[in-house]
Amino acid sequence: MLHAQHLHVSLGRQTVLQDISFEARPGEVTALLGPNGSGKTTLLKTLAGLLPARGQLQWQGRPRNLQHGGQLHPSCGYLPQDCSTRSRLTVEDAVLLGRLGTLGWRVSTEQREAVRQQLATLGLAALAGRRLCELSGGQRQMVFLAQVLLREPSLLLLDEPISALDLQHQVQVMCTVREQTRERGLTSVVVLHDLNAALAYADCVLLLRQGRLVATGNTVDILTPATLAPVFGVTIHQAHTATGHSVLCPHTG
Amino acid sequence: MSTLSLALPAAGRRLAPAVTGLLLMTGLLLLSLLLDVASGPSMLPLREVVAALTGSTVERGTAVIVWDIRLPVALMALLVGAALGLSGLVMQTVLHNPLASSYTLGVSAGAGFGAALVIVLGSTLPLPETVAVPLAAFLFAGIACSAVLGIGYAKGGQADSYVLGGIALLFLFQALLSLLQYLASPEALQAIVFWLFGSLYKASWPKLALVAAVLALCLPLLLRDAWRFTALGLSDERALSLGVNVPVLRWRALAIVSLLTGAAVAFVGTIGFVGLIAPHIARFLLGEDQRLLLPGAALCGALLLSLSSLLGKWLSPGELIPIGIVTATVGVPFFLLLVMRSKPGAW
Numbered sequence: 001m002l003h004a005q006h007l008h009v010s011l012g013r014q015t016v017l018q019d020i021s022f023e024a025r026p027g028e029v030t031a032l033l034g035p036n037g038s039g040k041t042t043l044l045k046t047l048a049g050l051l052p053a054r055g056q057l058q059w060q061g062r063p064r065n066l067q068h069g070g071q072l073h074p075s076c077g078y079l080p081q082d083c084s085t086r087s088r089l090t091v092e093d094a095v096l097l098g099r100l101g102t103l104g105w106r107v108s109t110e111q112r113e114a115v116r117q118q119l120a121t122l123g124l125a126a127l128a129g130r131r132l133c134e135l136s137g138g139q140r141q142m143v144f145l146a147q148v149l150l151r152e153p154s155l156l157l158l159d160e161p162i163s164a165l166d167l168q169h170q171v172q173v174m175c176t177v178r179e180q181t182r183e184r185g186l187t188s189v190v191v192l193h194d195l196n197a198a199l200a201y202a203d204c205v206l207l208l209r210q211g212r213l214v215a216t217g218n219t220v221d222i223l224t225p226a227t228l229a230p231v232f233g234v235t236i237h238q239a240h241t242a243t244g245h246s247v248l249c250p251h252t253g
Numbered sequence: 254m255s256t257l258s259l260a261l262p263a264a265g266r267r268l269a270p271a272v273t274g275l276l277l278m279t280g281l282l283l284l285s286l287l288l289d290v291a292s293g294p295s296m297l298p299l300r301e302v303v304a305a306l307t308g309s310t311v312e313r314g315t316a317v318i319v320w321d322i323r324l325p326v327a328l329m330a331l332l333v334g335a336a337l338g339l340s341g342l343v344m345q346t347v348l349h350n351p352l353a354s355s356y357t358l359g360v361s362a363g364a365g366f367g368a369a370l371v372i373v374l375g376s377t378l379p380l381p382e383t384v385a386v387p388l389a390a391f392l393f394a395g396i397a398c399s400a401v402l403g404i405g406y407a408k409g410g411q412a413d414s415y416v417l418g419g420i421a422l423l424f425l426f427q428a429l430l431s432l433l434q435y436l437a438s439p440e441a442l443q444a445i446v447f448w449l450f451g452s453l454y455k456a457s458w459p460k461l462a463l464v465a466a467v468l469a470l471c472l473p474l475l476l477r478d479a480w481r482f483t484a485l486g487l488s489d490e491r492a493l494s495l496g497v498n499v500p501v502l503r504w505r506a507l508a509i510v511s512l513l514t515g516a517a518v519a520f521v522g523t524i525g526f527v528g529l530i531a532p533h534i535a536r537f538l539l540g541e542d543q544r545l546l547l548p549g550a551a552l553c554g555a556l557l558l559s560l561s562s563l564l565g566k567w568l569s570p571g572e573l574i575p576i577g578i579v580t581a582t583v584g585v586p587f588f589l590l591l592v593m594r595s596k597p598g599a600w
Contacts, residue, residue, distance in 0.1 A: 089542070097495055100497070105479075147495070
């Protein structure tokens with residue numbers, strides 16, 4: 001269980017997040033939504049331990065030190081938004097870095113096998129020998145997701161994991177995140193811009209606006225036109241498909 | 254029990270070429286060392302050099318030439334080349350800048366200023382010039398490094414702040430050096446210019462021992478962070494997401510590199526090009542795995558400087574061409590050839 005109480009985050013003299021309180025439960029995917037500049041990435045980095053904050057943050061019943069930042073919490077798997085790199089490292093070696101803390105001079109066969117299995121899980125086995133700089137942005141994002149999952153984190157923090165992916169890979173990534181969250185009992189917080197992806201894959205939602213948490217709760221309760229319209233500043237319509245699923249679409253005028 | 258493999262790039266598929274590359278470089282290095290010792294105003298047959306080095310009976314004159322004159326110079330080329338190659342690689346990695354070297358951070362300029370200051374002050378100092386010049390070069394290299402590290406630390410450990418701080422110091426020390434050259438007597442000016450060219454002929458066994466000790470201290474410290482350097486090669490944010498404390502790693506690496514560079518330039522002067530080119534050649538041959546790259550860059554640097562020393566002797570027998578001139582004139586075309594032949598985005 002991740003339990004945040006009255007989190008305040010400042011970058012320089014600017015207050016980016018104010019009075020953020022929420023809970024994220026294990027085995028559930030929590031979608032972090034909000035307009036650009038609302039503080040989603042800042043909140044994710046704070047949860048990862050990379051930014052200092054004021055307030056309280058409890059992870060699995062224990063308080064976390066929020067004073068310093070700069071160091072990833074050992075339980076976290078954090079996927080940054082930016083996947084650009086000029087590295088000529090191979091995909092297999094890049095994913096292996098997910099085990100950075102345990103890597104010695106020699107790499108065991110088990111570690112190599114774990115990498116291969118992780119690549120196979122995400123359908124990336126064919127890319128194993130390719131260099132990172134030769135991949136598309138979407139492929140790189142998948143590789144870095146494999147890297148994060150190889151850390152076997154208990155708190156999974158993903159910053160826009162599907163924003164650079166085509167539809168097939170969006171489905172694949174979000175299904176994998178949901179499966180891993182359920183199977184391993186992970187607590188997953190995922191920044192998304194796609195409201196329908198949040199509807200389809202998230203159990204809970206945190207809705208941010210201008211550094212404040214404006215709504216939190218079950219996905220179906222929060223992702224309604226009435227809640228979303230004032231946050232995003234557009235009229236949103238909700239429709240239901242023949243299979244009973246909800247679909248949100250902005251009013252195109 | 255788990256089976257272990259060296260598991261170098263891509264599950265060992267490129268293990269053989271990578272290790273072969275390192276072995277080949279080591280072999281070339283030994284050959285270059287032997288040829289360097291054999292070459293000079295009086296050419297020695299290779300078997301006599303080998304005999305002298307292995308302690309077999311040779312003429313006394315040959316033993317003196319090999320052990321007292323040529324071997325210290327040839328070994329200094331290896332050690333300084335290794336130190337510069339290694340420091341260049343680490344600077345380029347932690348600063349994400351392919352142009353980073355001891356020049357970029359103003360370290361060489363600092364050392365040059367220190368040496369020039371002592372040369373100008375000359376007889377007013379209590380120490381003999383042979384001791385005072387390298388000592389001042391080392392101290393001012395340290396001062397330059399400390400200033401760069403301080404600037405970087407004050408700006409939160411960002412790569413750009415180190416580079417910008419280094420460039421600012423480079424211009425500052427160059428300006429101060431120009432001032433000293435302007436004020437220096439003709440004799441002092443000549444000595445300053447010769448020091449700045451870089452020369453291996455200042456080598457001696459005690460100096461060698463000092464550079465070797467610094468290298469022996471720094472290389473294991475850097476190798477201990479090999480995986481973290483590999484992660485940092487992806488990007489700062491990616492390394493942070495893998496649990497690397499990037500500002501601390503960057504500061505630590507640059508502090509170690511400062512020591513390496515200071516020790517190298519103090520005894521031979523400013524030999525700049527090796528620190529820039531050796532890491533690129535190593536990366537071209539070995540990929541991005543820093544477990545291979547760190548020793549690879551050291552080997553490349555050593556080989557480059559040793560071959561340059563050899564070439565200098567062959568181009569102008571009996572003359573002492575400063576090594577810095579040879580490395581730049583021969584190295585630049587070779588480096589440009591590599592750049593032109595590489596794939597887009599590889600540099």
